[in-house]
Amino acid sequence: xxxxxxxxxxxxxxxxxxxxxxxxxxxxxxxxxxxxxxxxxxxxxxxxxxxxxxxxxxxxxxxxxxxxxxxxxxxxxxxxxxxxxxxxxxxxxxxxxxxxxxxxxxxxxxxxxxxxxxxxxxxxxxxxxxxxxxxxxxxxxxxxxxxxxxxxxxxxxxxxxxxxxxxxxxxxxxxxxxxxxxxxxxxxxxxxxxxxxxxxxxxxxxxxxxxxxxxxxxxxxxxxxxxxxx
Amino acid sequence: xxxxxxxxxxxxxxxxxxxxxxxxxxxxxxxxxxxxxxxxxxxxxxxxxxxxxxxxxxxxxxxxxxxxxxxxxxxxxxxxxxxxxxxxxxxxxxxxxxxxxxxxxxxxxxxxxxxxxxxxxxxxxxxxxxxxxxxxxxxxxxxxxxxxxxxxxxxxxxxxxxxxxxxxxxxxxxxxxxxxxxxxxxxxxxxxxxxxxxxxxxxxxxxxxxxxxxxxxxxxxxxxxxxxxxxxxxxxxxxxxxxxxxxxxxxxxxxxxxxxxxxxxxxxxxxxxxxxxxxxxxxxxxxxxxxxxxxxxxxxxxxxxxxxxxxxxxxxxxxxxxxxxxxxxxxxxxxxxxxxxxxxxxxxxxxxxxxxxxxxxxxxxxxxxxxxxxxxxxxxxxxxxxxxxxxxxxxxxxxxxxxxxxxxxxxxxxxxxxxxxxxxxxxxxxxxxxxxxxxxxxxxxxxxxxxxxxxxxxxxxxxxxxxxxxxxxxxxxxxxxxxxxxxxxxxxxxxxxxxxxxxxxxxxxxxxxxxxxxxxxxxxxxxxxxxxxxxxxxxxxxxxxxxxxxxxxxxxxxxxxxxxxxxxxxxxxxxxxxxxxxxxxxxxxxxxxxxxxxxxxxxxxxxxxxxxxxxxxxxxxxxxxxxxxxxxxxxxxxxxxxxxxxxxx
Numbered sequence: 001x002x003x004x005x006x007x008x009x010x011x012x013x014x015x016x017x018x019x020x021x022x023x024x025x026x027x028x029x030x031x032x033x034x035x036x037x038x039x040x041x042x043x044x045x046x047x048x049x050x051x052x053x054x055x056x057x058x059x060x061x062x063x064x065x066x067x068x069x070x071x072x073x074x075x076x077x078x079x080x081x082x083x084x085x086x087x088x089x090x091x092x093x094x095x096x097x098x099x100x101x102x103x104x105x106x107x108x109x110x111x112x113x114x115x116x117x118x119x120x121x122x123x124x125x126x127x128x129x130x131x132x133x134x135x136x137x138x139x140x141x142x143x144x145x146x147x148x149x150x151x152x153x154x155x156x157x158x159x160x161x162x163x164x165x166x167x168x169x170x171x172x173x174x175x176x177x178x179x180x181x182x183x184x185x186x187x188x189x190x191x192x193x194x195x196x197x198x199x200x201x202x203x204x205x206x207x208x209x210x211x212x213x214x215x216x217x218x219x220x221x222x223x224x225x226x227x228x229x230x
Numbered sequence: 231x232x233x234x235x236x237x238x239x240x241x242x243x244x245x246x247x248x249x250x251x252x253x254x255x256x257x258x259x260x261x262x263x264x265x266x267x268x269x270x271x272x273x274x275x276x277x278x279x280x281x282x283x284x285x286x287x288x289x290x291x292x293x294x295x296x297x298x299x300x301x302x303x304x305x306x307x308x309x310x311x312x313x314x315x316x317x318x319x320x321x322x323x324x325x326x327x328x329x330x331x332x333x334x335x336x337x338x339x340x341x342x343x344x345x346x347x348x349x350x351x352x353x354x355x356x357x358x359x360x361x362x363x364x365x366x367x368x369x370x371x372x373x374x375x376x377x378x379x380x381x382x383x384x385x386x387x388x389x390x391x392x393x394x395x396x397x398x399x400x401x402x403x404x405x406x407x408x409x410x411x412x413x414x415x416x417x418x419x420x421x422x423x424x425x426x427x428x429x430x431x432x433x434x435x436x437x438x439x440x441x442x443x444x445x446x447x448x449x450x451x452x453x454x455x456x457x458x459x460x461x462x463x464x465x466x467x468x469x470x471x472x473x474x475x476x477x478x479x480x481x482x483x484x485x486x487x488x489x490x491x492x493x494x495x496x497x498x499x500x501x502x503x504x505x506x507x508x509x510x511x512x513x514x515x516x517x518x519x520x521x522x523x524x525x526x527x528x529x530x531x532x533x534x535x536x537x538x539x540x541x542x543x544x545x546x547x548x549x550x551x552x553x554x555x556x557x558x559x560x561x562x563x564x565x566x567x568x569x570x571x572x573x574x575x576x577x578x579x580x581x582x583x584x585x586x587x588x589x590x591x592x593x594x595x596x597x598x599x600x601x602x603x604x605x606x607x608x609x610x611x612x613x614x615x616x617x618x619x620x621x622x623x624x625x626x627x628x629x630x631x632x633x634x635x636x637x638x639x640x641x642x643x644x645x646x647x648x649x650x651x652x653x654x655x656x657x658x659x660x661x662x663x664x665x666x667x668x669x670x671x672x673x674x675x676x677x678x679x680x681x682x683x684x685x686x687x688x689x690x691x692x693x694x695x696x697x698x699x700x701x702x703x704x705x706x707x708x709x710x711x712x713x714x715x716x717x718x719x720x721x722x723x724x725x726x727x728x729x730x731x732x733x734x735x736x737x738x739x740x741x742x743x744x745x746x747x748x749x750x751x752x753x754x755x756x757x758x759x760x761x762x763x764x765x766x767x768x769x770x771x772x773x774x775x776x777x778x779x780x781x782x783x784x785x786x787x788x789x790x791x792x793x794x795x796x797x798x799x800x801x802x803x804x805x806x807x808x809x810x811x812x813x814x815x816x817x818x819x820x821x822x823x824x825x826x827x828x829x830x831x832x833x834x835x836x837x838x839x840x841x842x843x844x845x846x847x848x849x850x851x852x853x854x855x856x857x858x859x860x861x862x863x864x865x866x867x868x869x870x871x872x873x874x875x876x877x878x879x
Contacts, residue, residue: 040382042308045450045460047414048531052459055387059308061349061367063324064389064410064419099614105268106617106653112265113642120736126325126335192409192494196422199410201347201366202641202738204391208471208493209639212573213618216592219570220614 066125069197073207074118075131077187080149081111081118084180087153087173090162094169099224107177107217114210121202151183174221181214181221264648264680271650278676280708283729285681287758290731296724296768297709297751300378304759308385309349309367347641347738351754352392353472353688355402356747356787360455362402363754364393367417369404370760371455377750377762384456388415390444396475396788398485401530402450402458407469407493413444415460439500445469447487447523449530462530464523467495467504467516472576474790478602479581486602487523487533490574491516492591509550517572518542518550522603537603541588541595542571545607553593553610575636576621580628580792585664587622587631594619594633594659596666608664615652615671621688624661625698626795630717631659631666632700634686643736645684645707647677654685656702658717669717674707681730681737682706688743692765693782693795694775695803696810696866699723701751705740706730709753709763713770715862723770731757747787749780778806797869801829804873807866816863817855824848825870837879849874 042055088108283291316338352364359375369386390411396403410419449462468491476486495506495516524536544552574590586597596609620636637654644654655673659666689702708727714720731737739757751763767773832841849871856867
């Protein structure tokens with residue numbers, strides 16, 4: 001009785017050991033196969049503490065929505081930037097201030113490039129590049145170019161800038177461009193304050209770059225106005 | 231396997247074919263006339279062979295010097311629209327989902343790539359045989375045990391911005407900054423509300439605060455690499471554009487994360503304690519600070535913000551906006567207070583020297599980080615040619631800092647003949663007594679086209695002893711190796727470049743990051759995938775120098791946390807130094823021949839006592855020469871002498 005029980009137990013152990021060995025072997029074979037011919041997995045994690053989901057191998061990417069505010073931001077900023085380019089073009093014949101000439105050249109250069117980028121963004125989404133919506137409404141004779149975006153110089157301010165030279169021009173240019181740049185910051189803020197806006201990656205990066213780039217330029221212009229010792 | 235390969239090949243061929251048709255049939259885009267080169271400045275070189283490479287997504291012309299391309303792993307399908315057919319229903323559906331009804335208005339090539347940045351590859355981190363590549367849509371994890379045969383292991387789907395990535399043991403960190411980021415990694419974003427009622431169009435509502443939104447740093451547990459789990463998520467007011475892992479040499483239980491937020495501040499209703507504005511009006515403003523997250527390694531779910539250092543504060547006056555404070559001006563009342571530096575874009579920490587270099591919008595700054603939760607600014611610089619301070623790297627000895635200027639944010643063509651070579655460039659500074667001093671600029675010398683986004687971007691040091699070498703990504707400008715051993719004369723010593731994705735349309739692409747990791751260069755290509763390269767010898771970099779770099783190994787690499795490279799005292803390293811002493815003509819041909827022969831004998835005999843003894847005998851004379859040699863050569867000679875006294879293979 002005792003013996004038989006022992007032998008049963010022993011055979012149980014033996015078969016258990018065999019099963020273990022088999023399991024270990026198959027795991028190692030499986031692992032090896034996995035190493036040699038990996039099938040990548042697509043995982044979508046859950047919120048913290050939640051399990052992850054395995055997505056099917058044929059999963060492809062989707063995009064978040066774009067909003068009307070995104071389109072209006074780009075159209076408005078093209079107009080806004082156009083004035084900075086216009087202002088910078090005045091520098092050549094009005095001042096010899098080396099520092100200002102270099103800064104103005106960079107602003108004009110940068111904003112001209114950005115206008116091209118914004119047009120591309122709009123065109124690739126089947127949108128018009130100017131804010132023509134307004135002029136199509138029942139407003140005969142309404143000149144939509146007169147629409148002002150935040151910070152844009154008034155016709156009077158532009159006139160004064162055009163008619164100035166040297167030191168006076170330098171001051172008006174810097175003050176005007178600071179005002180102009182601050183307007184761009186307001187536009188970015190309004191964009192992100194709008195629900196559902198700014199989720200497109202290119203628009204988000206562009207708007208964020210405009211914000212940080214123009215903040216930095218404002219700082220440089222403040223320094224040039226002598227108001228900003230580091 | 232064979233079958234799969236041939237199927238993949240056919241698919242690829244089809245993709246390339248249909249793409250080339252698309253490109254061919256696309257009407258040439260009229261680029262806005264490029265602005266002229268400002269007077270007195272120099273642009274990029276149009277005679278460089280890189281200036282005129284043929285275009286293509288997967289079949290663009292390629293050229294290189296001292297770099298060999300060994301593989302390209304195309305971007306996984308999970309991070310693409312999954313079609314190359316611009317007329318397909320899939321594209322139509324995708325365009326419809328973002329509000330575009332009539333797709334015939336859109337040029338065909340544009341239809342496929344309008345989501346370029348939404349699925350762009352971004353920064354890289356490394357651990358053992360694994361490479362982690364961030365993406366605006368999530369992350370990809372690769373097995374790089376054999377760089378020539380790297381494999382994709384896992385794609386993590388989790389959108390929300392550029393997905394800056396770091397890794398520490400079983401924890402993976404990821405930056406989220408965009409408003410479409412969701413706590414649950416959902417891809418749907420947040421739907422725009424219905425249009426405002428008539429008469430209120432000009433009074434847009436504030437964004438609906440949403441508890442499901444996530445902007446900050448995610449923490450994943452990657453113990454099971456095929457099933458990463460989100461274990462923590464630390465919300466921040468501005469989200470996380472980049473982040474920097476900081477391992478405190480004195481604290482093994484916790485790691486720290488410096489969060490750089492460059493985006494807008496969200497509402498208090500969405501995340502309590504968040505508010506915007508200038509510090510004189512709102513001393514609690516979420517601007518003008520970085521956030522420091524403390525991560526208990528054993529309990530990452532308990533990670534939280536432990537400090538919000540005001541690193542721009544003026545030490546003397548206590549003003550939070552201390553790096554400028556221009557004050558209000560303008561008598562007409564239109565001008566408001568200036569907007570000084572209120573953010574860092576990226577911070578590189580160097581724990582072993584207790585310093586960090588911050589690239590902070592309008593300034594480059596230096597921080598003392600000996601207390602990780604309380605970094606203190608100790609120096610700041612600015613530069614009239616710099617548009618946006620983007621990133622920083624220290625030289626290995628901590629005596630130099632290279633900053634980069636991401637003029638144009640990486641979205642524009644900025645390396646053309648009409649783009650000045652001091653804009654969008656690197657700036658090399660000397661660092662001594664905690665003071666930064668400008669030395670010179672370095673910009674990719676080769677002119678790029680109108681359809682290639684290009685500006686200075688991310689790079690890492692290559693561990694060549696005796697020299698300061700940085701490999702760096704320049705988007706579609708390719709990859710460039712800069713030697714800045716002499717900070718006054720940084721020079722290019724190797725490069726790789728591809729033609730534009732498209733000749734007529736600027737389609738976002740190129741290299742986001744290019745880093746050296748344990749013997750190879752890995753580069754994240756925004757549109758194409760993961761590129762892997764090896765270095766090959768040239769007159770500017772010898773095989774011995776490459777071998778020396780390859781002999782340096784690290785178990786983990788997060789480039790924005792610099793680890794001091796410690797060179798082994800091996801003959802491999804000594805041979806690299808000798809090549810440099812030959813290049814600088816600091817040793818005669820006879821001396822070099824003798825040294826090299828003795829080293830060769832010692833290597834052949836596996837350092838038998840007799841040969842080791844011969845090496846030792848050569849040490850005193852070279853040490854003697856070091857006394858009269860110039861700085862860099864003197865250090866090289868001393869290092870050689872030290873190895874000769876106690877050589878290892």
